[in-house]
Amino acid sequence: xxxxxxxxxxxxxxxxxxxxxxxxxxxxxxxxxxxxxxxxxxxxxxxxxxxxxxxxxxxxxxxxxxxxxxxxxxxxxxxxxxxxxxxxxxxxxxxxxxxxxxxxxxxxxxxxxxxxxxxxxxxxxxxxxxxxxxxxxxxxxxxxxxxxxxxxxxxxxxxxxxxxxxxxxxxxxxxxxxxxxxxxxxxxxxxxxxxxxxxxxxxxxxxxxxxxxxxxxxxxxxxxxxxxxxxxxxxxxxxxxxxxxxxxxxxxxxxxxxxxxxxxxxxxxxxxxxxxxxxxxxxxxxxxxxxxxxxxxxxxxxxxxxxxxxxxxxxxxxxxxxxxxxxxxxxxxxxxxxxxxxxxxxxxxxxxxxxxxxxxxxxxxxxxxxxxxxxxxxxxxxxxxxxxxxxxxxxxxxxxxxxxxxxxxxxxxxxxxxxxxxxxxxxxxxxxxxxxxxxxxxxxxxxxxxxxxxxxxxxxxxxxxxxxxxxxxxxxxxxxxxxxxxxxxxxxxxxxxxxxxxxxxxxxxxxxxxxxxxxxxxxxxxxxxxxxxxxxxxxxxxxxxxxxxxxxxxxxxxxxxxxxxxxxxxxxxxxxxxxxxxx
Amino acid sequence: xxxxxxxxxxxxxxxxxxxxxxxxxxxxxxxxxxxxxxxxxxxxxxxxxxxxxxxxxxxxxxxxxxxxxxxxxxxxxxxxxxxxxxxxxxxxxxxxxxxxxxxxxxxxxxxxxxxxxxxxxxxxxxxxxxxxxxxxxxxxxxxxxxxxxxxxxxxxxxxxxxxxxxxxxxxxxxxxxxxxxxxxxxxxxxxxxxxxxxxxxxxxxxx
Numbered sequence: 001x002x003x004x005x006x007x008x009x010x011x012x013x014x015x016x017x018x019x020x021x022x023x024x025x026x027x028x029x030x031x032x033x034x035x036x037x038x039x040x041x042x043x044x045x046x047x048x049x050x051x052x053x054x055x056x057x058x059x060x061x062x063x064x065x066x067x068x069x070x071x072x073x074x075x076x077x078x079x080x081x082x083x084x085x086x087x088x089x090x091x092x093x094x095x096x097x098x099x100x101x102x103x104x105x106x107x108x109x110x111x112x113x114x115x116x117x118x119x120x121x122x123x124x125x126x127x128x129x130x131x132x133x134x135x136x137x138x139x140x141x142x143x144x145x146x147x148x149x150x151x152x153x154x155x156x157x158x159x160x161x162x163x164x165x166x167x168x169x170x171x172x173x174x175x176x177x178x179x180x181x182x183x184x185x186x187x188x189x190x191x192x193x194x195x196x197x198x199x200x201x202x203x204x205x206x207x208x209x210x211x212x213x214x215x216x217x218x219x220x221x222x223x224x225x226x227x228x229x230x231x232x233x234x235x236x237x238x239x240x241x242x243x244x245x246x247x248x249x250x251x252x253x254x255x256x257x258x259x260x261x262x263x264x265x266x267x268x269x270x271x272x273x274x275x276x277x278x279x280x281x282x283x284x285x286x287x288x289x290x291x292x293x294x295x296x297x298x299x300x301x302x303x304x305x306x307x308x309x310x311x312x313x314x315x316x317x318x319x320x321x322x323x324x325x326x327x328x329x330x331x332x333x334x335x336x337x338x339x340x341x342x343x344x345x346x347x348x349x350x351x352x353x354x355x356x357x358x359x360x361x362x363x364x365x366x367x368x369x370x371x372x373x374x375x376x377x378x379x380x381x382x383x384x385x386x387x388x389x390x391x392x393x394x395x396x397x398x399x400x401x402x403x404x405x406x407x408x409x410x411x412x413x414x415x416x417x418x419x420x421x422x423x424x425x426x427x428x429x430x431x432x433x434x435x436x437x438x439x440x441x442x443x444x445x446x447x448x449x450x451x452x453x454x455x456x457x458x459x460x461x462x463x464x465x466x467x468x469x470x471x472x473x474x475x476x477x478x479x480x481x482x483x484x485x486x487x488x489x490x491x492x493x494x495x496x497x498x499x500x501x502x503x504x505x506x507x508x509x510x511x512x513x514x515x516x517x518x519x520x521x522x523x524x525x526x527x528x529x530x531x532x533x534x535x536x537x538x539x540x541x542x543x544x545x546x547x548x549x550x551x552x553x554x555x556x557x558x559x560x561x562x563x564x565x566x567x568x569x570x571x572x573x574x575x576x577x578x579x580x581x582x583x
Numbered sequence: 584x585x586x587x588x589x590x591x592x593x594x595x596x597x598x599x600x601x602x603x604x605x606x607x608x609x610x611x612x613x614x615x616x617x618x619x620x621x622x623x624x625x626x627x628x629x630x631x632x633x634x635x636x637x638x639x640x641x642x643x644x645x646x647x648x649x650x651x652x653x654x655x656x657x658x659x660x661x662x663x664x665x666x667x668x669x670x671x672x673x674x675x676x677x678x679x680x681x682x683x684x685x686x687x688x689x690x691x692x693x694x695x696x697x698x699x700x701x702x703x704x705x706x707x708x709x710x711x712x713x714x715x716x717x718x719x720x721x722x723x724x725x726x727x728x729x730x731x732x733x734x735x736x737x738x739x740x741x742x743x744x745x746x747x748x749x750x751x752x753x754x755x756x757x758x759x760x761x762x763x764x765x766x767x768x769x770x771x772x773x774x775x776x777x778x779x780x781x782x783x784x785x786x787x788x789x790x
Contacts, residue, residue, distance in 0.1 A: 530668065530682060530757045530781070532739055537665055540738045540746060541753040542651060 089435065093460065096432060100463055106421065107470055113414070114477055121407070121484060128400065128491060135393065135498060142386065142505060149379075149512065170358075177354075178344055185336070192329070195574070202573050203319060210312045217305035224298035231291045234284050241281045248274060318566045360535040367533055380516045383509055391506065398499065405492070412485070419478070422471050432460055591701040596693050599700075599773035600659035604652040606711055606769075606776070607685060611648055611669055611736070612638050613718050614683055618671060618725070620732050632712045651736055654747060658740060659687070659774065662694035666739035670756045674731040679756045679783070681725070686777040693773045700772035710769035714778055717766045724764065726785035758783050 532539070594602075609631055616626050616637040621644065626637040639645060658664035669683040692698060737753060746752065761781035768777040 530684065530755050532666075532755065534742075536742055537739050538742055538744070539753050539755050540740060540744075540750045541735055542647070543749050543751050 092435070096428070096460065096463075099428065100467065103421070103467070107474065110414070110474070114481070117407070117414075118481075118484075121488065124400065124407075125488065125491070128495065131393065131396075132495065132498075135502070138386070138389075138393075139498075139502070139505075142509075145379075145383070146505075146509075174344060178340065181340055181343075196326075198574070198577055199322065199570070202577070203315060206315055207312070210308055213305060213308050217301055220298050220301050224295055227291045227294055227298075231288055231295065234288045234291070238281065238285060238288060241277065241284075245278070245281070318569075321563070321566060360533060364533060364535065367536075376516050377520055380513050383513060387506055387509055387513075422474060426471065432464055592704045593699050594702055594771050594773055595699045596697065596773055597660055599771040600656045602707065602771055603659055603687065603774050603776060604656040607655060607667055608648055608652045609636050609638075610683075610685070610715070610718060612636070613715060614669060614671075615639065615644075615734060617719060617722055618681070618728055618732070620671060620728075620734055632708050632715055634712055634715055636715065650749075654750070655738065658738065658744065659689070662689045662691065663741045663744045664689075664738060665741065668737040668739070668756075670735045670737060671728070671732050672735065672756070674733050679758050680728060680732065681780065681782045682756070682758060682761070684779045684781065686779070688775040688777075690773050702770075702772045707769060707771055710767065713767045714769060717778075721764075721780065725780070725782055760784060
């Protein structure tokens with residue numbers, strides 16, 4: 001630093017101690033402008049007294065001047081010191097101003113950040129509140145759905161219990177049904193065997209009758225041949241008789257009456273003879289007619305024989321068909337056994353008529369269960385969708401809670417930093433206050449040179465007051481932020497609790513969904529098994545199996561018609577047998 | 584049957600019935616070939632659904648399947664057909680060994696009002712192709728049919744359907760404790776066909 005005033009000369013200070021005057025030889029030199037100071041002339045002796053006085057005055061003046069100079073120098077040094085101190089204080093003031101401006105900028109930035117943080121926090125709080133409300137709504141909806149599911153499950157359980165009870169009842173009924181069916185079967189078997197015996201008897205009788213009829217027919221044929229021959233002979237005789245008759249009549253007509261009177265006895269004899277012959281011829285004619293009728297009867301009998309032969313052949317065919325029918329009956333019995341074994345497994349069946357009803361009921365139940373399965377699957381899908389949405393919302397909420405936590409941590413760090421800044425600013429303020437007080441004290445001692453310091457101190461004090469206000473405001477904001485953060489922490493805790501609750505509910509819903517999926521799989525398996533409702537569905541298949549054409553269709557129809565006829569004949573035979581039995 | 588539009592084709596009830604009945608014809612042939620019901624040399628290759636499909640050349644089988652598919656098409660147009668089942672049985676014992684179940688769901692609105700639907704033909708063909716591929720790959724998990732077998736076709740119809748000539752009522756020919764494998768399905772927007780095969784448990788697998 002360049003000093004404005006040179007340092008005091010040490011020689012002068014030392015010379016003051018030696019009491020040396022500026023003139024070294026202690027001579028009082030009259031002040032004369034033209035005379036240089038350095039001129040050294042010895043003063044006259046006459047003026048020694050005044051010179052001594054003057055020297056004394058001069059020395060005193062010099063001493064006083066020295067002291068004044070010393071004081072001036074002291075004051076100058078103090079002034080210089082104060083100036084340096086003032087410079088330093090100015091520098092510090094500038095520094096403080098810079099720091100204050102920096103702090104103001106920081107404060108504004110922190111205010112802006114705080115404002116932004118508050119807005120973001122408000123937005124997050126609003127969003128979290130909205131999500132919370134949405135979650136509450138979803139929770140309510142899920143609770144309602146869960147209640148419905150629980151109620152439906154209870155209903156299903158109750159229906160299952162009632163079904164089980166019905167199953168036990170049906171099993172008992174089925175046992176009874178099986179016993180009755182066995183009795184019925186035994187009875188039918190007995191009847192079948194009886195019918196078989198009867199049919200065999202009737203067949204044997206028919207064969208015997210056929211044999212008889214055949215023999216009769218043969219005899220009748222022989223008789224008819226004989227009669228035919230006789231008939232021919234008689235016819236020839238009849239023709240001869242008729243011819244003779246006609247000749248006799250002609251002769252009788254040509255014979256005259258006297259001749260008649262002459263021979264009345266011969267005529268009478270002739271007439272008698274003719275009458276006898278006529279009677280004989282009439283008898284022969286009657287016999288011929290009888291033979292003709294016998295011949296006609298014989299032909300009728302032949303026709304009947306042919307018919308009986310045809311019937312015999314048909315009966316033989318029917319016998320073969322009967323054997324086939326027996327085989328079919330055996331197959332039907334086997335099928336009946338299999339059906340009965342199936343019936344044993346079916347509950348709620350007391351008789352054969354109940355089977356289609358039971359099947360219809362079961363199919364209705366199956367359809368209803370399928371409908372329920374469809375509804376449950378749809379509900380399950382909705383639950384899955386809601387579950388996915390809940391999981392997404394849960395993940396989102398977790399992310400947001402993590403973000404909120406991070407922000408809270410950041411804001412806490414920010415708060416700590418602001419607190420540190422605040423503490424540093426307060427320390428700065430205290431230090432400035434102390435400097436201001438010291439400067440004030442110095443101002444009272446050095447009033448002349450302290451005007452600038454007063455203004456500076458006032459400025460500093462005003463800025464300090466402002467900074468104290470800003471610091472108070474910052475502290476209030478910090479306090480508010482802490483409260484907001486605490487509230488957010490509480491909300492986060494509540495959300496976490498709700499998240500855990502929702503997670504538990506999600507798990508329970510997942511278990512419910514798995515159970516429903518297993519039920520769906522079970523019902524689908526039953527559906528795939530081929531079960532159907534007899535009330536709404538019937539199963540058809542083509543009879544026209546491979547290698548069947550139109551001719552076989554016709555043969556099938558013909559056989560079916562013959563089968564119906566044989567069945568009708570069998571029924572007629574049975575009725576006849578019944579009537580004969582009653583007779 | 585189908586007319587071209589910008590990106591989807593219009594499907595009518597008749598067209599959909601023809602598609603489904605034709606699919607069943609080809610599926611039945613494929614099953615008979617893959618399960619060895621008829622000898623391989625009695626089949627010939629044709630191009631269908633973007634694949635090489637095998638069709639029988641046996642005239643009796645051809646006529647049988649032809650008359651069957653025509654009747655199925657009638658029932659489908661009337662909306663009366665619920666299910667078609669191709670049953671494979673042992674020739675000696677008549678025991679049912681396999682049931683190829685084709686479940687059909689019909690859009691009632693189309694049958695009642697005669698409206699049409701829109702779906703791309705290519706999409707339907709793609710779906711059918713997937714089912715045909717699955718039928719061809721079924722030999723990997725179905726038990727071997729070591730004995731001579733015969734097949735029959737059952738039609739599950741509505742109760743009020745008049746039984747045509749050459750058709751009779753029958754039992755469902757079920758399998759006790761079957762194993763079931765669900766295959767893909769295809770949908771014409773009018774008829775939805777689900778395919779499932781159930782088969783008798785192989786004694787080797789049971790052991």
